[in-house]
Amino acid sequence: MTIDQVVLLLKASQVNGLTTLQEIILRCAWEGKTYTSIAFEAHYGEERVRKVAAHLWQLLSDFWREPIHKSNFYQTLSSRPLSKTHQQLIKEFNRAATAISLEFPNGPVSLSSRFYIPRPPVEELAYAEIATPGSVICIQAPKKMGKSSLILRLIARATNEGFRTVSLDFQQADQAVFSSLDKFLRWLCANVSRELQLEPKLNDYWDEDMGSKVSCTIYFQKYLLAAVKSPVVLVLNEVDWVFEYPEMAGEFLSLIRSWYEQSKMVEIWQKLRLVLVYAQEILVPLNLTKSPFSLGLLIKLPNFTKEQVEELAQRHGLHWENSQNTESLMAMVGGHPYLIRLALYHLVGRGGLAGNLQAVLVQAATTAGIYHEYLRQYVLVLQGEPELATAFSEVITASNDVKLEPLIAYKLHSMGLVHLEGDRCTPACELYRLYFRSQLHTVKDLTIPKELGSLHCSDRSV
Template sequence: MTIDEVVLLLKASQATGLTTLQEIVLRSAWEGKTYTNVAVESNYPEDRVRKVAADLWQILSDFYKESINQSNFRETLENHRLGKAHQQLLREFNQAATAISLEFPSGPVSLNSRFYICRPPIEELAYAEIAQPGSVICIKAPKKMGKSSLVLRLLARAKKQNFRTVSLDFQQADKTVLANLEKFLRWFCANVSRELQLEPKLNDYWDEEMGSKVSCSIYFQNYLLSALETPLVLVLNEADWVFDSQEIAPELLSLVRSWHEQAKAVEIWQKLRLVLVYSTEIIVPIKLTQSPFNIGLPIKLPLFTKEQVQDLAQRHGLDWTDGKEADNLMAMLGGHPYLVRLALYHLVGKGGLQGNLKQLLQQAPTESGIYHEHLRQYILALQNDPDLAAAFYRVINAKNYVKLEPALAYKLQGMGLINLEGDRCTPTCELYRLYFCEYLKINESCNNNHVERLQLENQQLFVFSSLDELTQLVNRRYFQTSLQIEWQNSVSQRTPISLILCDIDYFKIYNKTYGVAAGDRCLQEIANTICNCVKCLLGNSSFSFSRKIANPPTNSSATFPKGDFRDENSEVIVARYGGEEFVILAKIDVAAAMYIAEYIREEIKALAIQCKYPSIGGLPAPVLTVSLGVASIIPAVETEPANLVNAAEKALDRAKRQGRDRVVLG
């Protein structure tokens, strides 16, 4: 048994579960720590720790019907195996807990989540290394493999040991910063100072004659590290962004190595513990003696094993003990952490796939499957890089493996699309092979035309998958993808972005009263009105209701749905969001968004679409009306597009509760 299983069994078997201190004592005793150590690390009085421990040993002895104490705790239970009764107890506990705590897999797995799967011995090795003076940890894995979740736990462990922690994301650095070593190192030092809540004093330590690297080292040694009483764990996230710079990457990496080597002779540098997090190999020239990748602890996050998939399934309340379901899931997903978690979420959620693994796997590589949004992001990325698309197409069509140009192979590996063993490239999983074989039709015998063909094919695919047939507006899927793109653009530009959600009041009753055909005509008329309102207020003489595609392929016969009014001066998306809901996304401020929403409300009411519902009273008007929720924000790195959507949805809900036929600001 593992300590996680011991803790889970006690939580399941005890009516009151386990307290935080009880769990701390159990895990600390498993690691061989004394009660004094536990008291110091957890800030509890030692006599309380001892009393809690004594009660725990009695509970464990009663549960296992043998004497268990601090000295024999791990030795005794590590040799135990989960019996059928205990397995059933855990299944029931997991099912009950899952119903309450089901989490959508997005971003790092939170510290208190029951869905984090350890990949021994990675976590323990990382925890041990971070405690070493002057240590360096290099965490490498493709996107969505769990790097951020591991870093979250590393930082939590560091804070528990009273270390100071700083986590920098190189995605936050402007392009101008990443183009110049001097600017980059000053940005780097200033941000570490800010995170440590120290006043930036760059000019006091920077010396042009000594150079930026020496100045940066002096700043760390004589100012930042000298100001700290405890070690500093410094996490450098998304290091790939630096790797792309021929000027900065070799200099930063040699600097990291020099700091690690200085820790052997200079005591103050022992305070610094560095963690580099990246997705792909560095492709700029760098000497082996300057690289940090051959020092410290290298960590490569592997795919989940079958046993780990079964464990995660059990935590979701699924009984996969016979292994067949895990085998079937892994045959499609290959143990990819994010893809596996998303599958389990849908199998126990309320999306129509409850327990239907066969249906989920059949739909997985199609547009109707649960992965369509995830796969769509790759389509957009490959569309922007035809050489990368062509290289990936070779991989997914190879019988065994192919060898690619290193730069292309590293990019595809960093995206998570391929496995790279030596110089041998294979698809990450069967899901990617099946899906992209369908959509990346490239004729290798026509190298001169493959870029144009790919653009045209993706363009046509884009049309078919993005159009709402009834209203001819773009659909919710396209809106969600566009929101992600516009959000990232607004983050870098620091411009406001606004969202308007529009819902037809009592439309379901209208549909029932006047029939589906009348309801469809109503939806079309209101869609046209919304488009006209947006065009009138945000458009210009060059606007049409056709999507504008930058640099379209020549001889293209594709046509495009209305609803995306973007050109050089304005960026607006009008989409059908749901049955009777529409959404408008625009890079405008809150005042403009409120004005547009009110104009739409008035114009739709002026259509005078008659609606008489004898069964209900208190209607806002004798004609069809709409309620609108508005939200606006200036996106930041630490926020998510979901924040904007949630605010608009809450505003729309308030508009309905306040009587409908109105605009409410979230």
């Protein structure tokens, strides 16, 4: 039995469910943490934690009809399998909860959502790193893999620790911002000032003779970091947009590295905790001594495992343990978080396919399938990138793995379209192979369909 199952059983059996503090105590006690540690993490007084815990142990003892307390909690329940009665209780609870809280998978998974599936050790590594003075975290994964959902939780953890947080999205910057390094760094400084609720004072610190990078560094050190007492977590989203300007990207990324190195020597720089979020591999030619990606913590978000898919299915009210459903869905879409969740939504949502997974899979790679709107965005991108389209067509029509030019292979891999092992490429999942074989018969067919004619070929929403 897992702690998630223990929590679900108590939620299902208690009229009023569990409070947030009760759940925190259960999960921390399962890990063997002391009441003092639990109180510190939960931001409650230790006496309050002990009182709530005493009530919890009584609930557990009554539920399992045997004495359960903090010292034997894990040992008593961890090795005990779920009974059929308890499995049914969880199943019915999930169905009832899903009927109330079913969410269409669009955008980041909210902090309150029941549909966020942790991918250990990703979250704990990120939480530990953000608490490290002067740290840098690089989060890399294709679109729809859960980067934004992880960032939400990272920001929430930082806020709970009393840190100031700033999240900037380079996608929101006007194109003119990227016309020069000076404009870009001034945009960065002005927006960080605004997010920290400080008056922008760029002209007081900017000096043409010293250059933009030095001016930006002084602005952060002498003004921004000096003005706040607590550490600052600076999240830079869509860093990919900077990669499109190689010369400027090289300067900016070397600046980030210099800040990291200064944190080892200058105490005030230890306040800054940087999080760089991007989809594609780093294709900007950088000397390793200048790149921030060769230091700090690099997180590449993995696909869901079979167990995680089953857990997500259970949270949708589907009982997929010991069935072929998980294998069937993963055979089509792998462990891609968004593709998995979209299928589960349609299986249980209003107007869905009434739990008929086979119907979903039969239509999956067609224009009538649930994935068509998502997949046609890739078609638009490939239409604007004939070289990528040619290479991808080769991959999806080959019977074995294909060797591509490194730059092309990295781009397709960064888009999430292919798996890359060494210099050999295969389709990321069977869905992509089947869908794009029918949609992109040959490169010659890569003309914009009439119904898509009004859309821009360089759509980046993939």
